[in-house]
Amino acid sequence: MSKYRLFWPAAALIALLLVNLALSPSFFAITVRDGHLYGTLIDILRFGAPLVLVALGMTLVVATGGIDLSVGSVVAIGAAIACAQISTLPDQNAAGGVFGALGIALVLCLLLGLCNGFLVSVIGIQPIIATLILMVAGRGLAQLVTGGQIITVDSDPFRVLGGGYWLGLPAPILIALGVVAATALVVRRSALGLLVESVGGNPEASRLAGVRARGLLVLVYVFCGLCAGLAGLMVSSNVSSADGNNAGLWIELDAILAVVIGGTLLSGGRFSLGGTVLGALLIQTLSTTVYTVGVPPESTLLVKALVVTVVCLVQSPAFRAKLRRRRKPPAPAPAEPAAKVEVPA
Amino acid sequence: MSTVTATPVRGGWRQARYLPIAASLALLIVAYGFGATRYPAFGDGQVVLNILIDNAFLLVVAAGMTFVILTGGIDLSVGSVVALSTVLCAELLRAGLPAPVVMLAVLAVGGVLGLGMGSIIHYFEIQPFIVTLAGMFLARGLSYTLSTESVSLDDPLFVAIAQTPVELPGGLRVSISVLIAVAVLLVAGYVLHYTRLGRTVYAIGGSNRSALLMGLPVARTRVGVYTISGFCSALGGILLTFYTLSGNSLHAVGMELDAIAAVVIGGTILTGGSGYLAGTVLGVVVLGVIQTLITFEGTLSSWWTKIVIGALLLVFILLQRLIAGRAR
Numbered sequence: 001m002s003k004y005r006l007f008w009p010a011a012a013l014i015a016l017l018l019v020n021l022a023l024s025p026s027f028f029a030i031t032v033r034d035g036h037l038y039g040t041l042i043d044i045l046r047f048g049a050p051l052v053l054v055a056l057g058m059t060l061v062v063a064t065g066g067i068d069l070s071v072g073s074v075v076a077i078g079a080a081i082a083c084a085q086i087s088t089l090p091d092q093n094a095a096g097g098v099f100g101a102l103g104i105a106l107v108l109c110l111l112l113g114l115c116n117g118f119l120v121s122v123i124g125i126q127p128i129i130a131t132l133i134l135m136v137a138g139r140g141l142a143q144l145v146t147g148g149q150i151i152t153v154d155s156d157p158f159r160v161l162g163g164g165y166w167l168g169l170p171a172p173i174l175i176a177l178g179v180v181a182a183t184a185l186v187v188r189r190s191a192l193g194l195l196v197e198s199v200g201g202n203p204e205a206s207r208l209a210g211v212r213a214r215g216l217l218v219l220v221y222v223f224c225g226l227c228a229g230l231a232g233l234m235v236s237s238n239v240s241s242a243d244g245n246n247a248g249l250w251i252e253l254d255a256i257l258a259v260v261i262g263g264t265l266l267s268g269g270r271f272s273l274g275g276t277v278l279g280a281l282l283i284q285t286l287s288t289t290v291y292t293v294g295v296p297p298e299s300t301l302l303v304k305a306l307v308v309t310v311v312c313l314v315q316s317p318a319f320r321a322k323l324r325r326r327r328k329p330p331a332p333a334p335a336e337p338a339a340k341v342e343v344p345a
Numbered sequence: 346m347s348t349v350t351a352t353p354v355r356g357g358w359r360q361a362r363y364l365p366i367a368a369s370l371a372l373l374i375v376a377y378g379f380g381a382t383r384y385p386a387f388g389d390g391q392v393v394l395n396i397l398i399d400n401a402f403l404l405v406v407a408a409g410m411t412f413v414i415l416t417g418g419i420d421l422s423v424g425s426v427v428a429l430s431t432v433l434c435a436e437l438l439r440a441g442l443p444a445p446v447v448m449l450a451v452l453a454v455g456g457v458l459g460l461g462m463g464s465i466i467h468y469f470e471i472q473p474f475i476v477t478l479a480g481m482f483l484a485r486g487l488s489y490t491l492s493t494e495s496v497s498l499d500d501p502l503f504v505a506i507a508q509t510p511v512e513l514p515g516g517l518r519v520s521i522s523v524l525i526a527v528a529v530l531l532v533a534g535y536v537l538h539y540t541r542l543g544r545t546v547y548a549i550g551g552s553n554r555s556a557l558l559m560g561l562p563v564a565r566t567r568v569g570v571y572t573i574s575g576f577c578s579a580l581g582g583i584l585l586t587f588y589t590l591s592g593n594s595l596h597a598v599g600m601e602l603d604a605i606a607a608v609v610i611g612g613t614i615l616t617g618g619s620g621y622l623a624g625t626v627l628g629v630v631v632l633g634v635i636q637t638l639i640t641f642e643g644t645l646s647s648w649w650t651k652i653v654i655g656a657l658l659l660v661f662i663l664l665q666r667l668i669a670g671r672a673r
Contacts, residue, residue: 123663125666129662132602133658136606136651136658137651137656140647140648140649141648142648143646148646260475266475296490298594299486301483301489302482305480305483306483308482309479316471317470318468319471
């Protein structure tokens with residue numbers, strides 16, 4: 001079943017890559033310069049790494065039937081705190097000071113995740129609303145930290161996080177890979193993933209079965225906050241600056257989209273980490289394609305809207321049922337007019 | 346909130362369901378009183394009316410959002426539809442269409458977008474959140490595709506509506522947009538509280554299944570509220586063009602959050618079924634007063650506005666939880 005679920009995102013990704021190959025024959029070319037790998041594919045992975053991280057955290061939240069709208073703000077806060085700290089260091093190249101700054105930023109993002117988890121699990125507020133609070137206030141906090149300006153830093157150890165190389169590969173790819181692998185290991189090699197799915201499937205039943213739903217809920221929001229914070233560090237390191245206004249803007253929507261494309265149901269109860277990674281890469285490839293094809297970048301949103309709609313319709317049992325009914329002519333309900341399928345939205 | 350009516354609560358303003366509105370009202374009075382004592386100019390009647398003038402479009406959009414949230418849904422596309430409407434206005438006028446036709450066309454586009462989203466939500470059973478998210482991408486993408494730069498409007502009718510002040514007694518004035526917003530609120534209030542459609546909206550928010558079993562027109566109403574919201578967003582977009590006399594695809598970024606925040610601060614419960622349009626109006630005014638206060642403080646930093654709105658949201662949602670908990 002999980003193989004089947006991974007089929008469609010994988011097929012879509014491959015199709016998109018082939019379209020790219022047809023458009024620019026050098027698309028798959030990877031060159032080695034100074035022992036570093038370069039190429040469009042590497043760029044997609046590299047610039048897609050923050051989205052992969054955010055979507056990874058989002059997957060577990062969605063698996064519990066929740067949603068985290070605050071990730072974009074957490075990205076901005078993580079970036080702002082780290083850069084603000086580093087910019088006050090007497091020596092911005094001191095590794096110890098930079099690590100301290102990164103640590104402070106990550107701990108703060110963890111606390112923000114804890115806040116979300118507390119509101120959702122202990123107070124019992126709808127996840128959309130609980131995280132909406134931090135989404136609105138968080139961007140304000142990030143702007144407060146940066147004073148509404150773009151903080152630039154000049155720190156070599158910090159730059160490694162987003163622009164460094166190891167074994168010829170860009171650091172963001174390796175970090176994302178490491179986090180995904182560790183998460184997959186923890187979630188799928190222990191009962192944790194199963195418990196998360198059970199909470200998402202039916203919180204009441206899992207509580208009666210002795211699953212500690214509250215703790216699990218807090219845990220997934222904390223994890224999501226941490227992932228978003230790490231993504232924020234990566235983004236800001238990549239440009240050596242923090243922009244409270246625009247860092248991580250709209251990334252929550254891309255992350256949710258990646259999760260949905262990956263086959264995780266928004267109603268919770270099942271999740272697929274592999275699907276999410278494929279979904280995130282698909283979105284990043286889509287953005288790259290739009291640029292390479294020379295379509296005005298404005299239309300990226302239109303393409304995304306189309307993709308979301310199609311993916312959701314394909315996933316919707318109601319839609320498939322109606323389609324099946326219409327394919328068999330003697331079905332008793334021919335009353336569903338075709339117009340309803342083609343309504344623009 | 347059938348639970349509230351089931352447990353006899355002494356009448357009047359002590360009823361639990363009025364509590365959030367009373368809290369908003371108290372907050373408004375405190376915020377306004379604080380401003381008026383701190384800055385003498387704040388107490389000026391025109392400052393109060395300016396809050397309405399500056400937020401006329403938000404009032405209309407939030408009214409539409411109230412319908413959607415009362416059914417237990419959510420509409421994330423409103424900000425984008427507002428932006429799309431302003432760009433459409435500008436582009437259609439530039440194409441040489443007469444102003445009234447342009448307005449009607451824009452309203453129709455908003456309504457059809459809402460209708461489409463509502464149909465997908467209802468007939469294909471996809472969560473409103475994700476469908477309206479797609480609608481948000483679509484509308485914003487369309488407006489970017491139409492034009493990425495700000496287009497100024499010089500159509501005589503638009504300029505006339507934008508610049509004609511409506512004189513009130515006492516030397517005060519409002520804009521025509523405010524009158525339109527008030528008219529929309531009156532119609533919306535009537536529909537919501539005195540018609541069959543309004544009752545069905547509340548019934549669906551209370552319990553979708555019960556509404557269905559009672560034989561209420563659930564399909565028509567659920568699709569209807571999104572159509573209303575789309576229409577209101579388009580109208581909000583037209584009011585915004587009166588306010589800025591420009592069409593810009595970057596208008597109203599994040600406005601869906603302002604609208605949702607206004608509805609929540611106004612005491613409407615996000616799972617649906619309980620709340621009042623009057624609360625939403627209060628919510629918008631509270632947001633406007635806070636904005637004005639922060640402007641008067643002279644810091645003019647948009648981040649404090651965001652932080653205060655976030656904190657307010659938190660307080661009101663906790664309050665709602667408290668009340669819901671007690672009613673149970």
